[in-house]
Amino acid sequence: MAQRLTLLFMNYEYFQELLGKRPFEAFVVHLSNGEVYAVRYPGCAALKHARLVITDPDADRIVVFALLHIASVDLLQSVA
Numbered sequence: 001m002a003q004r005l006t007l008l009f010m011n012y013e014y015f016q017e018l019l020g021k022r023p024f025e026a027f028v029v030h031l032s033n034g035e036v037y038a039v040r041y042p043g044c045a046a047l048k049h050a051r052l053v054i055t056d057p058d059a060d061r062i063v064v065f066a067l068l069h070i071a072s073v074d075l076l077q078s079v080a
Contacts, residue, residue, distance in 0.1 A: 011067065015047050018073070026076040029054070032069050038076075 018027065024042040029052070031037075037054045039045045046053045053064050 012047060012050065015045075015052060015067065019045055019047060028074040028076060029070055030072045030074070031065060032071045037063055040076075 018025075019042075026038065026040045028036055028038045037056070039054055041057070044055045044057065048064075050067050051064055052067060052070070053062065055062050
């Protein structure tokens with residue numbers, strides 16, 4: 001079961017904590033324009049100032065977007 005987090009503004013500190021969490025928890029980012037990007041592996045996302053960079057090794061693509069465009073985040077690890 002995925003856990004959905006919706007904040008008024010996805011801030012730098014939130015993603016810094018999420019990306020540094022051990023063990024890593026895969027997550028999905030939902031943007032305000034309806035696009036959805038999964039981060040399944042540690043090291044496939046990077047935080048750069050007010051932007052998030054996500055790489056998808058399966059699709060061989062990189063996307064970059066501003067944190068303010070993130071509508072919600074789903075954590076993919078089951079919640080106990």
